[in-house]
Amino acid sequence: MARPRQSSQLPSLAVTLVTYTLLLACTPTRDALPVASTTPPAAERWCDHLPRAGNAALPRVTVATDWFEVYRVATGVFALVESRQFQETISYLIVGERGALLFDTGLGVVPIRPVVEELTSLPVRVLNSHTHYDHVGGNAEFGDILARDTPYTRANQRGFPHEELAGEVAAESFCGAPPSALDTAMFYTRPWKATRTVADGDTIDLGGRVLRVVAVPGHTPDAVALLDSAGGLLWTGDTYYDAPVWLYVPETDLDAYERSIDRLTQLAPSLTRLLPAHNVATAEPTRLSEMKSAIRAVRRGKVRGTVLPPNRVEFRFDHFAILTSQPLLDGRTGDRSRGGSGLTSWK
Numbered sequence: 001m002a003r004p005r006q007s008s009q010l011p012s013l014a015v016t017l018v019t020y021t022l023l024l025a026c027t028p029t030r031d032a033l034p035v036a037s038t039t040p041p042a043a044e045r046w047c048d049h050l051p052r053a054g055n056a057a058l059p060r061v062t063v064a065t066d067w068f069e070v071y072r073v074a075t076g077v078f079a080l081v082e083s084r085q086f087q088e089t090i091s092y093l094i095v096g097e098r099g100a101l102l103f104d105t106g107l108g109v110v111p112i113r114p115v116v117e118e119l120t121s122l123p124v125r126v127l128n129s130h131t132h133y134d135h136v137g138g139n140a141e142f143g144d145i146l147a148r149d150t151p152y153t154r155a156n157q158r159g160f161p162h163e164e165l166a167g168e169v170a171a172e173s174f175c176g177a178p179p180s181a182l183d184t185a186m187f188y189t190r191p192w193k194a195t196r197t198v199a200d201g202d203t204i205d206l207g208g209r210v211l212r213v214v215a216v217p218g219h220t221p222d223a224v225a226l227l228d229s230a231g232g233l234l235w236t237g238d239t240y241y242d243a244p245v246w247l248y249v250p251e252t253d254l255d256a257y258e259r260s261i262d263r264l265t266q267l268a269p270s271l272t273r274l275l276p277a278h279n280v281a282t283a284e285p286t287r288l289s290e291m292k293s294a295i296r297a298v299r300r301g302k303v304r305g306t307v308l309p310p311n312r313v314e315f316r317f318d319h320f321a322i323l324t325s326q327p328l329l330d331g332r333t334g335d336r337s338r339g340g341s342g343l344t345s346w347k
């Protein structure tokens with residue numbers, strides 16, 4: 001359902017008024033909701049559209065597990081896609097000459113380390129695009145984890161309990177059966193330890209490939225993008241992907257997000273592609289300036305959104321949507337020091 005619409009008009013700020021109230025109560029999804037759809041939600045499940053065209057166009061790499069779809073997105077860069085859970089999380093393994101970096105560790109419903117070890121025998125460090133549950137699920141499988149030094153990050157290292165994640169492993173959250181080894185009645189995020197901290201501007205040298213950490217707070221306080229200047233690649237995490245970008249939880253900061261998007265937009269002319277953390281493993285760098293215009297228009301009241309009870313508001317654009325919440329639009333701030341799985345609601 002997050003299939004990109006075919007429009008080539010860039011950027012259009014005309015928000016489509018949508019008439020799909022039937023969909024409002026359905027399972028959470030990162031999918032773009034269908035335009036003026038009268039189709040029942042059951043027929044619009046994300047798994048009806050897998051593999052997404054953008055992923056199917058990439059060279060596929062065969063690995064032992066059928067949970068992770070692995071695609072080669074650039075030389076030494078693998079996307080590990082978990083498309084059979086509705087988050088469609090994408091982790092990336094970036095391989096240099098002397099070491100590798102795993103940018104996110106996925107949902108944690110199936111171990112990711114065996115897949116990584118099939119793809120490289122080099123030492124692997126982990127860095128998370130941010131510490132929401134769907135990006136740190138496999139952190140506990142690794143011994144070398146780089147992390148931002150923020151209260152939010154430290155709080156999230158405790159892991160997330162089953163009560164918070166139960167809906168994420170409910171039957172309707174999977175496309176087909178859940179992974180056979182997953183205990184859906186017990187699933188939780190294991191605690192993990194950061195071994196080193198990273199700050200904005202730090203570089204990670206993998207040998208023949210240098211990555212720069214770009215702090216992009218907004219979606220969460222600890223969000224980072226990763227820049228490979230020589231390769232023209234920018235890993236955007238959840239700061240940008242071609243689907244509804246979730247900007248509604250209490251730990252989200254829209255002021256910071258707007259500044260971060262401005263900053264990434266400045267990098268766009270030197271980029272060949274974005275590598276986002278959900279749905280499709282590549283996106284056009286021009287999306288950043290589209291998002292810059294879009295978030296501005298949203299925050300300045302220039303476009304109309306659709307209220308999704310109890311307090312979310314969705315603003316739709318040509319290639320993505322902004323899913324935010326009324327408290328954030330009203331300027332409220334949450335307590336970011338407590339951490340957050342990405343699933344917390346406003347009280």
Ligand SMILES: [Zn+2]
Pocket residue numbers: 132134135238277278
């Ligand atoms: Zn995410």
